[in-house]
Amino acid sequence: MLFDTTEHLLIAVHGREPPSDDEWEAYMRTVFDRPATCSKTLVVTAGGGPNAKQRAAINEFVSKNTLTVAICTDALLVRQIGIALSWFNPRVRSFRGNDIAAALRYLDVTGPEAALVHHKVAKMRLEMEGRAPRATR
DSSP, X not given: OXXXXXXXXXXXXXXXXXXXXXXHHHHHHHHHHSOTTOOEEXXXXXXXXXXHHHHHHHHHHHHHSOOEEEEEOOOHHHHHHHHHHHHHOTXXXXXXXTOHHHHHHHTTOOHHHHHHHHHHHHHHHHHHTTSSOOOOO
16 A cells, blocks of 8 residues: 545555555554645555455544545445445545546546646556555655
8 A cells, every 4th residue: 555645635545455554554644644635535446445444443533534535446345345434424435446537526636736646646556566666755
């Protein structure tokens, strides 16, 4: 799992496997520490998603904080996880795996920020596939 932010958006990119507990803890620290302007989340996944313990942590956060979330995936299991998350947060929506443009429209991310998101997602996907060096955080 890799993640990054822009001014208004938290971006998470998953491979085919669920994130490790260490990856999830780092992600949750970013969720808790994000600036107030960053109230939207884009998740792009090849099939990996949070396990039950990790979903419980994000559900607890969402029960106290409002986030608009777009999940881009073609994986049926992840779409089902998105439906389950929407029970706690009706502002969660799923999109086809490569339909990042529609997800960004839903999140109301446009212009230069949308272009930046497309760039960051492409770079993180390459890193997840092992075709680009990982950036140090």
